[in-house]
Amino acid sequence: MSLASLIFLSVLFGTAVAPDAVIVLVALCLLAEVCVVAVQILARLVQRTSRNTSAPSSAVPYFSVHVACHNEPAGLVCDTIRALHAQDCPREQYEIIVMDNNTSDPAKWVPVRDYCASLPANVRFLHCVDVKGAKAGALNIALAKSAAEATHIVTIDSDYVVSPGFLSCAARVLEQVGSDFLQFPQAYRHVGRATHGISLELEDYFSFHARSANGTGLMLPTGTLSVIDKKALESVGGWPTDGVTEDAHLGYILCAAGYQGRFIDRAVGHGILPLALDDFEQQRFRWSNGNARVLRRAILDRLQNTKARGRMRQTVVIASQLTAWLSFLLIPVAALLGSLLFGSAQPLLILASALCVTIGVGRSLLPLLIGKAHNDLRTLAGAIANRLALLPAAARGTLEATLTDRAQFIVTRKDGGPRGDRLLPRDHVALLVLAALAIPAAMAAGSLACFALLPLFALLPAARMTHAALEAYRTSPQFLLEFAKNG
Known part of the structure; x- marks a missing residue:
């Protein structure tokens, strides 16, 4: 069992035995999501008031x-x-x-x-x-x-x-x-x-x-x-x-x-x-895990280096890029489901976790909708489906990078051979089943809890859409012709 899965289960069942501790963890995740939103907004404001000072080069490059x-x-x-x-x-x-x-x-x-x-x-x-x-x-x-x-x-x-x-x-x-x-x-x-x-x-x-x-x-x-x-x-x-x-x-x-x-x-x-959802998930896990580790180093450098603290613009712009693939949703999703399923039903815990899930999912999807009016609805739907399908992998990568330095570089497969994609991805199926079981308690808890459950129902259909699109990609005539030529 992976570290992320172990933490998810611990938080899920911890809502029944130690809800106060879970609230602290959710509050930290909520703070992280709010900070990311603030950093990404500030980065755009900084860009409007900054100028690249690099100078032209007269030398012929080699x-x-x-x-x-x-x-x-x-x-x-x-x-x-x-x-x-x-x-x-x-x-x-x-x-x-x-x-x-x-x-x-x-x-x-x-x-x-x-x-x-x-x-x-x-x-x-x-x-x-x-x-x-x-x-x-x-x-x-x-x-x-x-x-x-x-x-x-x-x-x-x-x-x-x-x-x-x-x-x-x-x-x-x-x-x-x-x-x-x-x-x-x-x-x-x-x-x-x-x-x-x-x-x-x-x-x-x-x-x-x-x-x-x-x-x-x-x-x-x-x-x-x-x-x-x-x-x-x-x-x-x-x-x-x-x-x-x-x-x-x-x-x-x-x-x-x-x-x-x-x-x-x-x-x-x-x-x-x-070429397959499994490959995509491994890639997104690596991106979120690696960037989270770099962000952690950047934060520590800023705290330890008094000169670096003054370079606020640099910190904001770099942090905005490093948070592009990050997701802090694993703990609040587990807390929301656990608090609804196991009867603790603490209003504060449900509110905090539902708010964190809503902000986190919204932050991930909003950039896809900004300035994309030239794309048709099918293209936007495919982009949103892909982002949703990869959120569990991004959340696992982010959490594991926060807690451990262990990481493995996995090369994304580029051969056209057979794939071992699971028909029903485990993470997506488990979250769908838990969300379905939590519906009665969510309806009693209020509209925000119900709204926060909606993305969990969308994960599995989104994963199936991405799977189907990638299957069409690797079985397309152009792709098959290229790999036939390459042996």
Whole structure:
């Protein structure tokens, strides 16, 4: 049993034996949700009154492009390398380092090595075993192997196919506006009508958080399609290896060191969506868990460093981005269900937990509705369904990051093989059953308790919608054709 599940059950039954202690926990979660809302509002106010002070660069950049891969389909990685090799940027201005780490199956890395060997000398392949620190550890090896003349490090996920003008675009941006690191938006290929909503839900981070942070120079990199000044990266010790979201962690370290980042709102590369709900849940758990750990470090740094306390604008903008995937709903949901089911029915406990659930769900869904009038109702419904379906995973990741430093980096599967998706996800089914049993007590408790139960009924249908959309995605003719080509 996971730590999050154990805590959920403890709070659920604890409402009957120790309701006062549960009220304290719910109050802390309510405070956290209110603080997140306040931070995200303040971040937008700060953006309106801030200016990015980065200066244009006159130097011609030399890009060292790093592709870290682990246990990936060889054809998929070769497609990524092929697109990078086809850049319209002069070949003497960039190199490509493919860093395969800890892949034990030669059928997955040997073809990539052989393909790289057939390309010009500016493409290199490295295969290392016993690499520590997951993706960050692999990127640090690539950093150490980068050309001495390299001015910027570019990171590309192994499933991303970039446009021919990607590096030329990055060079023009650096020449025009400068910045210590750039971040281009992540986008996805083979997106059809069934998966427009999922794509919109993922895009929300860039449209709601990245654009707001852009004017401040405090945009955090997201790990792929990132362009980072090599000297800046080396000055902070390279990629941090003690977390599971090395991109956000690095961004925080760079910003704290005084470096500036900029979001470039132009799609220059497209990757593969997670191929099943299980994969999506693991990814969202990692994002929320890793960002919560970085946020915890940022808070501790601010408390311990008197100079850092004065940089309120920086703290607010960075915290707003780090809270994008966080959810503090696990404890208040357990408290609400427990107080309704086990007869404690303390009005204060029901009120606090119902209010926390309402604020938490509303905070998660509201960004999807702001400025999305150009999207049809089906797309919005798909985005909302995806956000709801992944809330349990986000809540588990956030809570476990708050209580423990244990974390495991799980690579999101990108192969087209069979999936082991459960027909009925356990978390979603359990919450639906408990919510159904709590209906009579909720009706007696009042409208707020009933309203707070509604999202729990929506979780399972939302998960089934996401499952169906991803199944349509991975069985679409375009997707099947690509993976047939890649073997």
